[in-house]
Amino acid sequence: MQLNMSSEKPIFLQFAEELEDNILKGIFEEETQIPSTTEVAIKFKINPATANRGVNVLVDEGIIYKKRGIGMFVSTGARDKIIAKRKNAFYESYILSLLEEAKNLNITKGEIISLIERGCHNEQN
Amino acid sequence: MSRIEIRNVSKNFNKTNALKNVCLALEPNKIYGLMGRNGAGKTTLLNIISNKLFASSGEVLIDGETAVENDNVQAKIFCMAEKNIYPVNMKVKDGIKWTKEFYPKFNTKYAYELANSFELNTDKKIKDLSTGYNSVFTLILGLASGASVILFDEPVLGLDANHRELFYRELITNYIEQPKTIVISTHLIDEIAEVLEEIIIIKDGEIILSEPVDKVLLLGYKVSGDCTKVDKYTKHKNVIREETMGRFKAATVYQNLDNVDKESIELLGLEIATVKLQELIISLTNS
Numbered sequence: 001m002q003l004n005m006s007s008e009k010p011i012f013l014q015f016a017e018e019l020e021d022n023i024l025k026g027i028f029e030e031e032t033q034i035p036s037t038t039e040v041a042i043k044f045k046i047n048p049a050t051a052n053r054g055v056n057v058l059v060d061e062g063i064i065y066k067k068r069g070i071g072m073f074v075s076t077g078a079r080d081k082i083i084a085k086r087k088n089a090f091y092e093s094y095i096l097s098l099l100e101e102a103k104n105l106n107i108t109k110g111e112i113i114s115l116i117e118r119g120c121h122n123e124q125n
Numbered sequence: 126m127s128r129i130e131i132r133n134v135s136k137n138f139n140k141t142n143a144l145k146n147v148c149l150a151l152e153p154n155k156i157y158g159l160m161g162r163n164g165a166g167k168t169t170l171l172n173i174i175s176n177k178l179f180a181s182s183g184e185v186l187i188d189g190e191t192a193v194e195n196d197n198v199q200a201k202i203f204c205m206a207e208k209n210i211y212p213v214n215m216k217v218k219d220g221i222k223w224t225k226e227f228y229p230k231f232n233t234k235y236a237y238e239l240a241n242s243f244e245l246n247t248d249k250k251i252k253d254l255s256t257g258y259n260s261v262f263t264l265i266l267g268l269a270s271g272a273s274v275i276l277f278d279e280p281v282l283g284l285d286a287n288h289r290e291l292f293y294r295e296l297i298t299n300y301i302e303q304p305k306t307i308v309i310s311t312h313l314i315d316e317i318a319e320v321l322e323e324i325i326i327i328k329d330g331e332i333i334l335s336e337p338v339d340k341v342l343l344l345g346y347k348v349s350g351d352c353t354k355v356d357k358y359t360k361h362k363n364v365i366r367e368e369t370m371g372r373f374k375a376a377t378v379y380q381n382l383d384n385v386d387k388e389s390i391e392l393l394g395l396e397i398a399t400v401k402l403q404e405l406i407i408s409l410t411n412s
Contacts, residue, residue: 038301050322053339
């Protein structure tokens with residue numbers, strides 16, 4: 001896990017996204033326990049209140065749940081929820097900024113598409 | 126659990142007003158960052174809370190009791206001291222023993238464990254410690270003191286990156302195991318930001334801001350682009366910093382990011398960005 005402290009994004013959101021990344025990658029599997037906020041706070045030297053806020057974001061979204069006195073667990077269907085959420089954000093955070101930079105560089109629509117195809121091709125090999 | 130109330134505290138040194146009518150409440154069990162430039166009044170404020178200095182006017186209350194000449198109250202507070210308060214030939218290990226006399230809950234075993242982690246030689250004389258190790262020595266005393274309020278005045282002064290990281294980790298561990306009120310004054314803002322819950326900014330002896338870290342980050346934003354358009358946008362706004370390069374201009378605006386009219390910025394073809402904590406504090410404390 002890597003938190004970027006110089007990023008403008010609030011630390012609790014970065015932390016929430018890190019947890020999501022680990023769920024997406026399957027490092028934290030559904031219905032398994034994840035590290036407690038105190039463990040995480042010590043490991044990453046962040047204020048426990050901040051770690052708690054990050055966790056609560058995911059609890060509110062039903063991605064993780066708390067078992068009183070035991071700890072925190074990844075919900076069933078958490079991965080699908082994260083994927084759905086991120087697909088919605090994909091257009092705003094990737095496509096729009098890609099188009100803006102392309103405009104600055106006078107890259108045409110056709111060129112963008114062929115660049116994407118090249119990327120996909122390289123990925124496959 | 127200790128609540129600190131600072132009521133209308135002023136401090137004058139000859140003709141200098143080091144603190145001007147400071148009012149501040151520190152809630153129990155939170156970690157505060159005290160930020161400000163050299164000479165802004167950070168140390169003076171910490172010294173008044175810990176009864177090392179007397180306020181010229183106003184009062185400091187700890188759990189409702191006065192902090193002045195009150196042993197009962199001062200036993201709850203640990204404030205990082207300067208080197209020269211220790212007897213000339215005192216060794217580190219005697220300094221540890223000595224501190225235990227003042228703090229009944231002092232944890233000697235923990236102090237030695239910390240000395241071991243920081244590789245502090247406890248047989249050395251305190252006066253012979255380097256700047257970095259002097260900081261290590263005093264921060265160990267603070268962490269082990271068992272006090273419910275710890276005031277760290279530039280705890281990482283002279284510490285190398287490894288020891289700074291170790292300190293932040295030990296601080297968080299200590300805080301989780303035994304919640305307490307912690308105030309840290311430091312110039313290494315970005316490094317400490319994630320450890321803090323609240324930020325207090327002091328400028329020329331006055332508290333100009335006291336807010337949770339996440340709120341502070343929303344207090345300002347940056348607009349950039351063509352300089353005439355930036356000027357047009359910022360005309361009636363509170364600009365706290367400007368940088369220009371040729372026709373390019375970036376202005377830091379002191380206005381809550383939630384209240385920003387993003388459309389008008391886009392219409393002008395300007396870019397909007399959030400500000401980093403350190404940048405914001407620099408802008409706010411510039412003269």
